[in-house]
Amino acid sequence: MIDLLSIAVFIALFIFFVFLGFWGARWRKGDLTKLKEWGLAGGRLGTFLGWFLLGADIYTAYTFIAVPSSLFAKGAIYFFAAPYVIITYAFAMWAMPRFWKIANKHGYITMADFVKGVFNSRLLAVSIALVGIVAELPYIALQIVGMQAVLIALLSSFGAVNTIIEFSLIISFVILAAFTWTSGLRGATLAGVLKDALILVSVVAVVVAVITLGGFHNAFVNASATNIHYFTLPSSLYNAYWSLFVFSALALYLYPHVVNGTLAQKSAKSVRRTASLLPLYSIGLGLLAMFGFVVYGVPAALKYVNSFPAAVQGTQVVPGLILTLLPSWLSGAALLGIFIGGLVPAAIMAIAAANLFTRNIAKEIKPNITPKGETKIAQVFAVVFKFLALGFVFLIPATYAIQLQLFGGILILQVLPSFIFGMITKNLNRRALFLGLVAGVASGVYIMEAANSYATWTTTLVGTGLGPVFIGMIALAINIAVVLVGTGIANAMNITNALPKNADVY
DSSP: OOOHHHHHHHHHHHHHHHHHHHHTTTTTOOOTTSHHHHHHGGGOBOHHHHHHHHHHHHSSHIIIIIHHHHHHHHOGGGGGHHHHHHHHHHHHHHHHHHHHHHHHHHTOOSHHHHHHHHHOOHHHHHHHHHHHHHHHHHHHHHHHHHHHHHHHHHHGGGTOOHHHHHHHHHHHHHHHHHHHHHHTHHHHHHHHHHHHHHHHHHHHHHHHHHHHTTHHHHHHHHHHTSSSOSSSOOGGGHHHHHHHHHHHHHHHTTSHHHHHHHHTBSOHHHHHHHHHHTHHHHHHHHHHHHHHHHGGGOHHHHHHHHTSOHHHHGGGHHHHHHHHHSOHHHHHHHHHHHHHHHHHHHHHHHHHHHHHHIIIIIHHHOTTOOHHHHHHHHHHHHHHHHHHGGGGGGGSOGGGTHHHHHHHHHHHGGGHIIIIIHHHOSOSOHHHHHHHHHHHHHHHHHHHHHHTTTSSOOOOEEOOTTSOEEHHHHHHHHHHHHHHHHHHHHHHTTOOOOOOTTOOOO
């Protein structure tokens, strides 16, 4: 359990984490007054660092806290995360090297830059930037939930009240904001290496401890005795399961922070190699998801989890296993890994959202912003977006925090037609794409609210004649239908995109 040694290890490693964050400004020096240098690390990351950066991007508090928490609360449906992070890389292998080449050729910093270049539409680019920013906010909020879970585990044993926990969280965010401002994506990349190393050691240590104690056998026996479907999926949820993992896989590489991680790499070959190596992380995700029922095989951990109110029980599954199975010095290191597993992605996501705001909103309003001015705006809004995300924390009970990421997925899926179709053809009508985007976002938010009876969000599924399905699938179908019908009408009326002569986007 937590003792002073655990706290000391946590604090010592956190200080080292902060050092890496600030030292990033000196690492591979570049002119950090330029947005590409600050927000994309100069686009000079190779396969190894690109792998760590995208690993820090993708395997976040969603992986360490939200997935096992949701599985603990609701069962096997949340194993959808395992196949989703495997098949998403097939999409990445096709789309992202091509996207990198186009972005590198034209100096694009964001996906909205690319869409504007293909369809010559400022309105569409601004709209995609806004959707991207809003989609990032609940995802950043999910990181905050993960960090809160660690602070609760770390401090509640000492009788710390909520005020102390919240104060600790704010101090951590202020430090994060400081080194993000100073080092940009460089600092987040270096910190991501530390985060991944700590998480790897922690997962292996917990698995070995569970095996040694015979915990897996006990977990299967004890979890089977509950009324939650941990090991079999009811037939009524088959369509919910496949729609969750297929459309989550399509959404992942549309997120601004993943686009950032892609464009920060030095070549299309590096992007392809990184995508081919990232499935290695999926092994860890599968094991962490299992922790949602493995806790039943460790009585001390289950007792610890059940000591908390139901609204936060799920978030304490992984901390509970760490605290009851690992020696105090290692539990401090493991908890720090999960804590910065929220901090680092939050920084990267805020940087990505700030890049979108700067390039595709502020610069549209004031086109003559200097390169230095662009970076200053991005630095300010990277801080602003971190704290705006706090508002989303209060929308859901912590145990169901995965719904924050899934809601972000509903929103970000709506940029798919402009991006994917834009990689293939310029012939879709830009007005139809805009209307499709609006229809997809509006329908997604409305159905989400209706599915939750206009109250606290606990699901992103909606009932249909085929059983519950992921709301993002329905919203995207509406979006694509509007785009195709609208383009057909525009073509019949001879309304074109009015591309510049000799436009050479590709």
